[in-house]
Amino acid sequence: MAVVPAPNDSHLDAASFIKSKWVSNQLRDRAGDFTTTVPISVLSGTWNVNGKKPSPDEDLLLWLRSHGNPSSGPDFYCLGFQEIVDLTTVNVVADTKTRERSSLWVQHVLQAVNGIGAYEVVHVKHLVGIMVCILAKREHLPFITRVQSQSVGVGVMGVMGNKGGAAVRLKFHDSNLCFVSAHFAAHRDNVEGRNSDFANVLARMRFVHEAPSAEEVDRLGTLALAKLVELEETGRYGSEETNAAGQRLFKIMDHDVVIFLGDFNYRIVQGREGPQDTPENMPRASNLIPRPCSFTRFSLGG
Numbered sequence: 001m002a003v004v005p006a007p008n009d010s011h012l013d014a015a016s017f018i019k020s021k022w023v024s025n026q027l028r029d030r031a032g033d034f035t036t037t038v039p040i041s042v043l044s045g046t047w048n049v050n051g052k053k054p055s056p057d058e059d060l061l062l063w064l065r066s067h068g069n070p071s072s073g074p075d076f077y078c079l080g081f082q083e084i085v086d087l088t089t090v091n092v093v094a095d096t097k098t099r100e101r102s103s104l105w106v107q108h109v110l111q112a113v114n115g116i117g118a119y120e121v122v123h124v125k126h127l128v129g130i131m132v133c134i135l136a137k138r139e140h141l142p143f144i145t146r147v148q149s150q151s152v153g154v155g156v157m158g159v160m161g162n163k164g165g166a167a168v169r170l171k172f173h174d175s176n177l178c179f180v181s182a183h184f185a186a187h188r189d190n191v192e193g194r195n196s197d198f199a200n201v202l203a204r205m206r207f208v209h210e211a212p213s214a215e216e217v218d219r220l221g222t223l224a225l226a227k228l229v230e231l232e233e234t235g236r237y238g239s240e241e242t243n244a245a246g247q248r249l250f251k252i253m254d255h256d257v258v259i260f261l262g263d264f265n266y267r268i269v270q271g272r273e274g275p276q277d278t279p280e281n282m283p284r285a286s287n288l289i290p291r292p293c294s295f296t297r298f299s300l301g302g
Helices: 009-029 089-094 098-113 138-143 191-204 214-234
Strands: 042-048 076-082 119-127 130-137 144-153 164-172 175-183 257-263
Touching: 042 175, 042 257, 076 098, 076 175, 076 257, 098 119, 098 130, 119 138, 119 144, 119 164, 130 138, 130 144, 130 164, 130 175, 138 144, 144 191, 164 191, 175 191
Parallel strands: 042 076, 175 257
Antiparallel strands: 076 130, 119 130, 144 164, 164 175
């Protein structure tokens, strides 16, 4: 009589891994059969407005006009603002003026960009003086899903909103995008404080995984949807952390694309003197941020 040993956990784990690897390879090899890559343009900008209200005499198109395609404009705007209210103790603790002031700035932006094309506000998130505003061309709205927003305060006592980040995440077609506006610690010698603020925003910002919608089930098909669910359930797409309701959470860096902008307060450590100190001769911003700084996983914009 032959005795067949019962499969143990290691055998099951190995079989599961082989199956998962095979599915991943099949999806990768056949990606061209069911995926399409379409380039999109995102104009991102940040502005510390120093507590002032928008002025009707201010031409925001000088800032918001797309230099790459000025006639039609970008597909998305990602706009970060800092100090939309004065960072007084009352405003930081009570946060009563932020909603009204952010609404004024959003309307001012909309009036400007709708002179270029037909844009709609996708979402706005604010934290005391920090705001992030995402706009998209109207034609893209049907393909934007899973919009969420969160904020993290890292200011006074490590939690108040005088410093921190506000973020909006969304799914555009099948790509996950995250946009963050931040304001970090000031003062020339406080590089460690700025690095700590950045690290805290990354570590503490959380979003909730949402179950695939009926439309996604119809569109993705059984194989691709099964892989998506598996990735979410096993934590390979996002972290394995869950909230009190058992929902899986994911972080800023779990997205396909992250745009992280703001008033970071890093200082120029070496400038130029004399007649050469002109805007066209200044180094790009990516060369001005002192080392060590925390943006090692990002490409720095000019």
